[in-house]
Amino acid sequence: MxxxxxxxxxxxxxxxxxxxxxxxxxxxxxxxxxxxxxxxxxxxxxxxxxxxxxxxxxxxxxxxxxxxxxxxxxxxxxxxxxxxxxxxxxxxxxxxxxxxxxxxxxxxxxxxxxxxxxxxxxxxxxxxxxxxxxxxxxxxxxxxxxxxxxxxxxxxxxxxxxxxxxxxxxxxxxxxxxxxxxxxxxxxxxxxxxxxxxxxxxxxxxxxxxxxxxxxxxxxxxxxxxxxxxxxxxxxxxxNGTSPPPAPIPSPLPSLTFAASPSPRPSPSPSATPRPPSPTVSPTETQVPATESPAETWTPSLTVEPTPIFARIDSPEGGGAIVRDAPGGEYLMTLGNGYIVILLGETADRNGVTWVKIQVDRNGEKVEGWIIRSLLAIATPVVNWQPTETPTVTLTP
Known part of the structure; x- marks a missing residue:
């Protein structure tokens, strides 16, 4: 109608x-x-x-x-x-x-x-x-x-x-x-x-x-x-006064500085007609040996990153899960079921609800947040797992 x-x-x-x-x-x-x-x-x-x-x-x-x-x-x-x-x-x-x-x-x-x-x-x-x-x-x-x-x-x-x-x-x-x-x-x-x-x-x-x-x-x-x-x-x-964090300013690389050594004065060349020595007294010049500033050395270090622990969003309602900036905090994003996240090992309990800190990759940017534990299907090993002792391998001829 x-x-x-x-x-x-x-x-x-x-x-x-x-x-x-x-x-x-x-x-x-x-x-x-x-x-x-x-x-x-x-x-x-x-x-x-x-x-x-x-x-x-x-x-x-x-x-x-x-x-x-x-x-x-x-x-x-x-x-x-x-x-x-x-x-x-x-x-x-x-x-x-x-x-x-x-x-x-x-x-x-x-x-x-x-x-x-x-x-x-x-x-x-x-x-x-x-x-x-x-x-x-x-x-x-x-x-x-x-x-x-x-x-x-x-x-x-x-x-x-x-x-x-x-x-x-x-x-x-x-x-x-x-x-x-x-x-x-x-x-x-x-x-x-x-x-x-x-x-x-x-x-x-x-x-x-x-x-x-x-x-x-x-x-x-x-x-x-x-x-x-x-x-x-x-x-x-x-x-709210929130703004994206400023880009980090790269620190200048260390440089090596050398002290210049003074050049010795050239000795006067002898003339054809020698003059009698005059009884003049000349001051003695003391030369300080040049010292080279110590060069800065770098010690190579190997950073071993732990194996990431992955989890999958598995909401029983089928609507995905909400990621917040803190346990029970402000909304960041919504992740659908099946989305893979990385567990960072931190947990928190708020009013009987267990929250887990995660990291996700959104459009090439690493974003950290918190999610309810019951909405995750966590692969083994679980959070806070302890590695077993590394076995010693013995080679016999």
Missing amino acids: LFPADAEGQAAVLADLARRSYPTFELFIYAILSGAIIAAGYLLDSQAVIIFGVLAAPILTPWVGLSIAIVTGSPRYFIQTFAALLVSAIIVFLIGLAAGFAELPFGPRTHNEVLLHAALWPPEIIVLAIGAALLVVTFVRTEDKPYLPSVVLAYAFYLPLGAAGFGLGARLEGVWPQAALVALVHFAWATFVGLLTLAFMRFRPRSFGGFIFSLVLLISLLAVLATWTGLGGAARSLV
Whole structure:
């Protein structure tokens, strides 16, 4: 269904879509149910429980109403739908926060699922775009409830929110702000794709004020996407005061310096007519023997590099692993499954999670970082292995 060109047709279509997408109490009830199951999945570190929580999520038709409000320039309806979605997001976050607090008395545990959903993954971005477009098209063109596309959006919205709350409650370093930003980027990206889909279906602002309202929100969405998906990385580096290390200055090579020896004065040649010697006294010149400065010598040394220990990225979820600058620190890069890394032998424990320091070769540059131990398949010998004594070989004639 395309957006009608006449005012009466537009009003009728918008009234029908607003009625169907208006948030009800079902949104909050199913948000509580879904948030509780997702939090239990994070507590148990179980993927199956988390997927069940996503399937129990509410149908996110209010998000479609929010997108329609943006593209048609309806501030009042935008506030209503946005407030409802915000309340449901806070519910999921608070339930995850309570689950994180409940996990503290049980001691260190693994949190692979929390860390997995606290990062941006390119496959999720692609699937989210497809799900957002399908949700908009299905909702606008049919009267059926779009269950499957709504599950895709619930996966992208609720899982990072639950991970953010759980990370804050369980005191996992650096997890909750990053997971919250992931949820924000997912929401902005899905909304941007929804706006493009509605624009393709000829939905337009109905007034100049609505056009300004739509333009401001569109710029805000683009700013969020540009800031947190890589285009604003250079700006964040300048704000944080980080800059690439300066190139090393080569030191000058040592040179040999020799002291010049004074040349002896030539003796006067005898003349043909000898003169009688005069009783003059000439000072005696003392010659200091020239000394040569000692030449600098180099002792050749042989540096034996240890045999590198390799490991392979082997995430059970199939999404690869995140490399950070420190255990639980800032994001550096994402390595896919099967990528080979070098172990540097350093380990650290943060909140029951073992981190291993690695080195990777990215475009010819050696980059060091930290990765979760459970996401690596380490070849033998393992880290901190001790070599056995070298056997003595005896040659017999």
